[in-house]
Amino acid sequence: MTYDIAIVGAGILGLAHALAASRLGLSVVVVDRDQRAVGASIRNFGFVTVTGQQNGDCWRRAMRSRDIWEEIAPAAGICVLQHGLAVVARRPEAASVLEAFRNHPVMGEDCELLSPAEGRARFPWITGEAEAVLYSPHDRRVESRDAIPRLAAFLESAHGVTIRRGLAVHAVDSGRLVTSGGVVEARHVVVCPGDDLATLFPDRLAHYGVHRSKLQMMRLRPLKPLHLNCAVMTDLSLVRYLGYSELPEARPLLSRLRSEQPAHLAGGVHLIAVQSADGTLVVGDTHVYGDTMDPFSDNALDELVLEEFGAVFPHVDYEVTERWIGTYAAAHDRLVLIDTPMDRVRLVVVTSGTGASTSFAIGEEVIQELCA
Template identity: 60%
Template sequence: MTTSYDLAVVGAGIVGLAHALAAARKGLKVIVIDRDAQANGASIRNFGFVTVTGQERGDCWRRAMRSRDVWAEIAPKAGIRVEHRGLVVAARRPEAMTVLEAFIATEMGEGCRLATPAEALGIVPALKADGLVGALHSSHEIRVESRDAIPKLARHLAEAHGVTFLRDTVVRAVEPPAIETSSGTIRAEAAVVCPGDDFLTLFPERIAAYGVTKCKLHMMRLKPGRDLQLGAAVMSDLGLVRYLGYAALPEAAALKTRLVAEQGPHLDNGVHLIVVQSADGSLVVGDSHHYGTTPDPFAPEAVDDLILDEFRAVLDLPQAAVSERWTGIYASAADRLMFVDTPSAKVRIAMVTSGTGASTAFAIGEETIGDLFP
């Protein structure tokens, strides 16, 4: 290969594409290399739910705010449809409302308001009125259809920013200016490795030092059973003990105690509820969390039933029926949501080790590229 690049990005998931975008916007010549012929990792298996409210206080929340702005800016340019905006967290216990009241009093409450049950039903008419105590409405979130958005983002990078894509190609060694791949040696002055949940092909010792493991999630698509405009993404009480922006508040302890007593199997399987809607009216519903070095490939019905149980408790859609199921895996670490490692002056490893990559990758990309190319 005779062409020389300023930057090689390994991995064409959202983390790799975010780095490619940040570098291209600086006028750099970029190549993105991925072993798969088409996007197949966590980035097309998620909700496409760009979440701000609920992200961990501090850097994660700040990165989510910035990344949401980049998504909103790039979506129309790349032909990516924003399916809907905003989030309603439907509280069904007084303890959940107490968490939401505490949350709104923090700096993270910016752009959010508490809603009465009637107001919440005005935004999401499909909510189950019976048992609804109140809600939080956040205006920040946007929802894209990831399986459509990720390929469109890659195409936009190629067409509008001149980024080269090399697919069906595994990267075996990264030692700029030589990037060794199954398609030959590529010349690049610097490299960012964004390998998702592949901890072994490149820099395995460095990645292992972060204590990474994997998390398997169950996801479903439901036909709602009637014409319906969801109105906003929906979350429930279970999310308030999982999403760190709420769960780290002292007020979450009482809710956790009650949920342990009332929904132990949900918590044991890491089940909480996110519901978003697609252009055809169908709902993407999840999820669960099971951890392990090599998660098994099975998707037991009992886990899906727990997710559906919460769906039916929160939404008044008795006719809703499952039309598609899949699982996804993301990298996970017990003590951090992401890391950027520096194996050498011209190489970075950028990994999101939590379920926040769709929401934070653009900001991470800008920070890493700013550091590599000051």
């Protein structure tokens, strides 16, 4: 059989392309070398982040993708566990960034800037430092290790997508994939290899300077009940996420963090805390950049994350029940790479930590352009 579209990679990006194509009535096959998802798409926070994404395309894609998560979640049996984000400013400089963000005509829409007293009333779990709190209603959180398999099953059962697992794709031509299990024929091909930079089109990926970021993550079990009614971030996120860090008000904050938290900045450490259905918290993260990453966790970096966690939650005792690392593709000059390595073939890589937040919109754009 010749499919309309063959997609390499069954991470969130490949599945997002499959959804977009099947919604247009196209026949779709997705091919992945692994028997189940084990890549970045199940190692992440499942944090569908709108607030703080770079103003422009990234923010717009995140908003659109958030809407698609909401549309498909009930039908796919995916639980949206958390709604919204609270950014807790620990310093006056961070409060100034939040105020500027709140006043931004696009990114700040529907966000609220709360005084410390208002923030503590709305979010009783804030028992540490707080100069101000930004609340955004836009963000969502899913449990990725559960959501990605459910999304794949939904695409198969409700959209007629064929997913072939355990097949490594060795080569791509216009019109076909050469796999470890034979040739798959398709009119169009989309390659979504995540951070595999060596197998398919390595020359193109090298040309764009694509490399990797390695992250450390933890799961904490609070020893007493704790209810986080939304995701949580702090000052360090305001110098990492471009929607904040590109505001002029972020410069004084960065100067202060350079003198007060240099190790955090060097390790790419900031705080995201989200909560799972069983009450545990997924907490991270750290960023080390390179080409071939070692597989080891650096305890000192985890301690820096936990130190930031302790600044907001000083009275929460917990045990660390899981630690894991993840890697994603990264590039210095772009958040996503959409390339045409040959006729009727697209190579698509999210080159930033935004794939859970933007993939559905990217999939729609690529499929519409490719099949127009």
